[in-house]
Amino acid sequence: MKAIAHLLLVSLLALAPAVAAPRAATPAAHPPGVAIASGHALATEAGLQVLREGGNAFDAAIAVSSTLSVVEPISSGLGGGGFFLLHDAGTGKDVFIDARETAPAAATEAEYLLENGEFNRDRAMNGPWSAGIPGLPAAFVHMAEKYGKLPLKTTLAPAMRIAREGFPVYARMARGYASRRDVMDRYPGTRAVYLASGRPIAEGDIFRQPDLAHTLELLAEKGFDGFYRGETAKKLLKGVHDEGGKWTAAELAAYQVRERAPIVFDYDGWKITTAPPPSSGGIALAEMLQILEPWDLSKLDATHRTHLVVEAMRRAYRDRTFYLGDPDFVEIPQRTLTSADYAAGLRATINPDKATPSDMLSGKQTPLEDEETTHFSIIDADGNRVAATQTVNLLYGSGLIPPGTGVLLNDEMDDFALKPGTPNAFGVMGFDANAPKPGKRMLSSMTPTFMESADKVAVLGTPGGSRIITMVLLGILGYDDGLDAQQVAALPRYHHQWMPDVIQAETDAFTPDVVKGLRAMGHTVDVPDEEGGDDGRRSSHVWGNLQTVEWNKATGTLSGGTDPRNPVGAAKVQLSP
Missing domain, CATH: 1.10.246.130 (Gamma-glutamyltranspeptidase, large (L) subunit, C-terminal domain)
Structure with a gap:
C-alpha cells in the first residue's frame, strides 16, 4: 500500500472505539467480534442487540435499517428505498440487493409539465406525484427469508419499540422540519404526526410514532403482504389518491427487489x-x-x-x-x-x-x-458484512404521510430525468437513459x-x-x-x-x-x-x-x-x- 502522502487534521469522536483486540501472530480467520457504524446511536445499538440474540450481519442490517427509518425520518424510512451490499462469509458470495423505488405507471413525463410546457418543480419534489413505489420494506422481507437467521418479529422489534415509546428530537431533525414545514403542513396525515403536541417538533422533544409502530408490526407479522397488500396498502393508496396521486394496488403488490x-x-x-x-x-x-x-x-x-x-x-x-x-x-x-x-x-x-x-x-x-440519505456498515463474528445506503431523497421526502400509516413517502421521482436536459431539484440532469417508465428505477449515487x-x-x-x-x-x-x-x-x-x-x-x-x-x-x-x-x-x-x-x-x-x-x-x- 502507498504511504501517507501528507498529514491530515482529523477529529475523533468519543464514541468511536479504539482497536479492539490484541495483535495476532498470523492472519485471523474470523473477526474477534462484531462492529457496526451507523448515523444514529439507537440504530447501532439495535443491530448489536440482534447480534446478541443470535442473529447474523444480515439480521442486524434489518434492525439497523428499520431503526434508522424511525429515528432518521429526515433521511430515510419505510416509504423510501435503498441498496444493500452483502458478503456471505460461508459461501464467499457478494450480492447487491436493489431496493430502489420504482415509477408508478401514471408518472409519465407529461405529468410533470405545466400548461406552458415548463417543468412543474413542485409536483416533482412534493406530495403524491413525487413518490415512487417504496422498496425498503420488501428488502427487509427478502433479507430475512434468504440471508437472515431470525424472524422479522425479532429484527424489527427495536424499531417497533422506539417508534412506540419515542426518542429525543435532535437538532438536525428539528432544523430539517422547520425548512420543510410549509410542504409538510399541506397534508393531514403529516400534521397529525409532526404537530401531535399542538406545536412544531423541537430539539429535545420525545417524538412518538404509534402509527408507524403499527405498520412495522404488520410487516413483522405478515411479511410482504403486511405492507404491499392488506391494511397498510389500502391506507397508502387512499392517502395518495386523496392528495391527487394515481398509485394502483396492482403496482404496489407487484414491487420486487432485484438481486x-x-x-x-x-x-x-x-x-x-x-x-x-x-x-x-x-x-x-x-x-x-x-x-x-x-x-x-x-x-x-x-x-x-x-x-x-x-x-x-x-x-x-x-x-x-x-x-x-x-x-x-x-x-x-x-x-x-x-x-x-x-x-x-x-x-x-x-x-x-x-x-x-x-x-x-x-x-x-x-x-x-443535497445530502439527505443515511448509511451503515456491519461486520459480524463470522466475517459476514453489509454496506447499506438508504434514502427518501430530499429532507423528509415528499412531505406526505398517508393517514394512519406513519410512513413518510419519498420524493425519488425527482431523480428521474422528468424533462430531459433539465436539472432536478439538486441541479442534476439526465437524458433518455434516466427517463421515467412504469416500474423503472431512478438513477442513484448511493455507493x-x-x-x-x-x-x-x-x-x-x-x-x-x-x-x-x-x-x-x-x-x-x-x-x-x-x-x-x-x-x-x-x-x-x-x-x-x-x-x-x-x-x-x-x-x-x-x-x-x-x-x-x-x-x-x-x-x-x-x-x-x-x-x-x-x-x-x-x-x-x-x-x-x-x-x-x-x-x-x-x-x-x-x-x-x-x-x-x-x-x-x-x-x-x-x-x-
Whole structure:
C-alpha cells in the first residue's frame, strides 16, 4: 500500500472505539467480534442487540435499517428505498440487493409539465406525484427469508419499540422540519404526526410514532403482504389518491427487489466490490480509481495529487450524466466504462499540470445534489458484512404521510430525468437513459462499498447526493494511504462533478497554498468562508456522514469510524466472549 502522502487534521469522536483486540501472530480467520457504524446511536445499538440474540450481519442490517427509518425520518424510512451490499462469509458470495423505488405507471413525463410546457418543480419534489413505489420494506422481507437467521418479529422489534415509546428530537431533525414545514403542513396525515403536541417538533422533544409502530408490526407479522397488500396498502393508496396521486394496488403488490451482481475491480492491491446500476457509484468509482492507479499519489505534492483526483472525478461524472440508468430498461455500456483500457484512454486526456475545462468534455451544467440519505456498515463474528445506503431523497421526502400509516413517502421521482436536459431539484440532469417508465428505477449515487486486501477488510459508505461517490473515493484513498477507520470517517472532503466546472471543498480541506496552486493550473475552487469564492457562491462548510468498519486480519482487530460531522452517530465494537 502507498504511504501517507501528507498529514491530515482529523477529529475523533468519543464514541468511536479504539482497536479492539490484541495483535495476532498470523492472519485471523474470523473477526474477534462484531462492529457496526451507523448515523444514529439507537440504530447501532439495535443491530448489536440482534447480534446478541443470535442473529447474523444480515439480521442486524434489518434492525439497523428499520431503526434508522424511525429515528432518521429526515433521511430515510419505510416509504423510501435503498441498496444493500452483502458478503456471505460461508459461501464467499457478494450480492447487491436493489431496493430502489420504482415509477408508478401514471408518472409519465407529461405529468410533470405545466400548461406552458415548463417543468412543474413542485409536483416533482412534493406530495403524491413525487413518490415512487417504496422498496425498503420488501428488502427487509427478502433479507430475512434468504440471508437472515431470525424472524422479522425479532429484527424489527427495536424499531417497533422506539417508534412506540419515542426518542429525543435532535437538532438536525428539528432544523430539517422547520425548512420543510410549509410542504409538510399541506397534508393531514403529516400534521397529525409532526404537530401531535399542538406545536412544531423541537430539539429535545420525545417524538412518538404509534402509527408507524403499527405498520412495522404488520410487516413483522405478515411479511410482504403486511405492507404491499392488506391494511397498510389500502391506507397508502387512499392517502395518495386523496392528495391527487394515481398509485394502483396492482403496482404496489407487484414491487420486487432485484438481486444484482456487484461491480468488482482491483486498485493498488485492493479488491473493490461496489454498487452496480441503477447506482451510478460503482461505475464512476471504477473509472476514477483505474484512471488514477498508474500514478503513485503518495509521491505527489498535495496540489498535483488533488489535481489528478479532480480530473478523474470530472471524466467519470460526465459519463454518469449520459450513459447511466436502470439496467432493466436501458443498455448500459458497463463493460466499456469499467475497463482498464477505457480508463487508460481517459487518462491520456489529462494534462498533469493543467485543468481540463469541462466544456471540452461536451455537455451542460450540473450543480450539486443535497445530502439527505443515511448509511451503515456491519461486520459480524463470522466475517459476514453489509454496506447499506438508504434514502427518501430530499429532507423528509415528499412531505406526505398517508393517514394512519406513519410512513413518510419519498420524493425519488425527482431523480428521474422528468424533462430531459433539465436539472432536478439538486441541479442534476439526465437524458433518455434516466427517463421515467412504469416500474423503472431512478438513477442513484448511493455507493455502498467493500474493500479487501491480503490483510484488511473495510466496509464504507455515506450520504451526500452526487457527492456520495467522491466521498467514497476519498475514503478508499484514505484506507490505501494507511489511515484507520476513524481517520477515514473524518477525512476532509472535496468534490468535482464535471458541471459546474468548480472544485467544491469543505472548510480546511485545502491549505491556502494548495488553493493557489490549483487556481494557477486553471481550476475554479470554491472555498468556504472565502468572500464570494471564485464564482460568487459559497459552499457548504461540511457534508456527508460516512460510516465505516474495518477488520485487520493481520492483527486480529476490529475498529469502527463514525463521521464527526454527525453528533448522533455511533461506531461500536463488541468482542466475542
